[in-house]
Amino acid sequence: MGKNLYQKVWDDHVVRQLDSGQYQLFIALHLIHEVTSPQAFGMLKDKGLKVAYPGRTFATVDHIIPTDDQSRPLADDMAERMIQVLVDATRENGIEFFAPESGSQGIVHVVGPELGLTQPGMTIGCGDSHTSTHGAFGCIALGIGTSQVRDVLASQTIAMDPLKVRRILIEGELSTGVTAKDVILHIIRTLGVNGGVGFAYEYAGSVIENMSMEERMTVCNMSIEGGARCGYVNPDETTYRFLRGRERVPEGDAFDTILEKWRAYASDAAASYDDEVIFDAVDIKPTVTWGVTPGQAISIDEVIPDPDSADGLEKQLISDALDHMQLQANQPIKGTKIDVAFLGSCTNGRLSDFKQVASILKGRKVSPSVRAIAVPGSEKVDKAARELNLHLIFEEAGFEWRKPGCSMCLAMNPDKLKGDEVCASSSNRNFIGRQGSPTGRTILMSPIMVAAAAVEGKVADAREVFGLLR
């Protein structure tokens, strides 16, 4: 019997079993940012400890960095302090820091892959739950808490329980206008926001095989929203092609050597799984959320659920969500007025996202009632987009083209919803208050659906708005 990728990577990185029954796991790549990591350096200092493997940790700033004026000192004193703590700590400890204006700064989950730091067969840790993104390269990529960031800094290891593995097969062919975002929203909607607790998700099947690396990252990114601790795709030629020639990937003979190593990590054909779920691509439509969890989603032509169709806490959950969203049961989601359109985040802030939207947005205008912002996921994405003049297409349409950062995904910088504004968002969380206003309302959707909503001023079917089905 063969092994799946999770088992192979796990076995290679286990240091030993601890008395608690947990395992000590070596972390191959550690990524840090200004929100969850500065505190860890303080903890280290308190214990009189040093960073054990500074060459295996890389830092950037993304969460609180403004997307308009990034000049230092930042206008927000606390934000400035957090960045300074990180700058000082990385300097003191010999950790490489991708600062704004370095050409490499960006959202941590965009930066790792685009530099080629993220490589198949690695264990990756980062104090951010969307670390699962890196699983697209065939990694065990784990979101960790600050104390674990400290553990990695001090020992390059964490203590962890092993996971079960659920293989999720998506077979067939996606229809026009259905994107990777729709695939993952559909999966979460079906399996539930806690359906993945205890599991690593292995995404496979023809739909995944045909996806680009950027699309695979979108899918893996939201594994955590389905409760899974991580998600991954087996590396294949698409993966190797993406990585070849990247800044931090070896070249020439060294590439061939590392490629051999990478190839060994894919799941064996005879690998066994703890669970398997199969989806048919024809069932997946453009999907949007109507509630306050990513699982509260429906396809664009469905009606909003009725609390009376459920009981107990579930009923309460639906009616609370509808209250917050100010939506009516049994009404179509299509046509819901929006105030803000946000294009960006580690889910959908990559070059292909902006390219795809630009290709349909050309010559169209954002509705006058909508505030629309496009925020590239990194300086490299920004540069590449500018070279293609994509920013001009967005600006002509009425989007503001911003500097890289997390922006309105969690609104720790000045990009926030006001009052009970409704935002069509390409990000990954529609939790209450997530976009900076306690009464703000978020509707998650794919980038082209955000563009459609921006143009129409309401939730709309991108396939109709942009004539994609013709």
Place this chain on the structure above:
Amino acid sequence: MNATKITKFNGKGVYVKGNDIDTDRIIPARFLKCVTFDELGPSLFYDERFDEDGDSKGHVLDKEQHQGAEILISDTNFGCGSSREHAPQAIQKFGLKAVIADSFAEIFHGNCTTLGIPCVTMDKSAREKLVALMETDPYAEIIIDLEELKVICANNIFDINMKESARKAFLAATCDPLDNLLSATDEIARIAAKLGYA
């Protein structure tokens, strides 16, 4: 840090009702602007507790009878969402010592364990009964016994469950694993060299 082993947690309870209570609700993102966790207590569940003017909305945590509560009770998938340790830190700094729920999100669970906050699970009917007992007497003491895996309240005994590794960590006073992790430096170096990461 792990010098003393604590296997019993007791105090008044407070029931924060709801499934899928996420980390953004437990501690809204704007409170993540900090370089230490020390000041997080008052911001726990902030937007659920206070309106935009900072006036109390009468949240259960702010009810007179629940002042000083030490045991938090909730429902399914508690702590889902982000990996921010600010969430359990806020819970702890607020004065809560333990959480009882139907289930927990994993990263949150791990963060709690490291901080010495036990996350124990109790099935629905038992939780309903426990909550009913608290309604009758909000001042009733709840005792969580990790050794026996029981919760005791007003002469009622309830079964609880706990992730085995977490329970062992509490029983062995090794909730914070760092010292343990650091005791294997040679093995770590060996793995690093073997994988070409040294």
